[in-house]
Amino acid sequence: MEKFAEPLTQAALLFAAMFVLTALGITLVRRYRDREADDMSDTSNTLSKFRELHAEGGLSDEEFRTIKTKLANELKAELNDNSSTG
Numbered sequence: 142m143e144k145f146a147e148p149l150t151q152a153a154l155l156f157a158a159m160f161v162l163t164a165l166g167i168t169l170v171r172r173y174r175d176r177e178a179d180d181m182s183d184t185s186n187t188l189s190k191f192r193e194l195h196a197e198g199g200l201s202d203e204e205f206r207t208i209k210t211k212l213a214n215e216l217k218a219e220l221n222d223n224s225s226t227g
Contacts, residue, residue, distance in 0.1 A: 188212045
């Protein structure tokens with residue numbers, strides 16, 4: 142137990158603890174950001190799929206405009222949320 146009482150050992154343990162906490166914090170932030178990016182790409186991918194369906198004749202112009210407006214509003218809201226938190 143006397144080894145832990147030495148200042149150099151205490152400093153090394155403190156540094157190791159700070160390193161672990163920093164690494165944990167970085168990991169949590171990356172997971173949070175990745176989740177937000179996935180949500181945004183889902184909306185964007187959905188819009189792309191509806192665009193393809195419209196181009197193939199599966200949706201009328203009016204149906205596509207309605208869907209596009211709703212998805213564009215979702216994308217704008219997501220972008221506003223990201224810019225206000227970031």
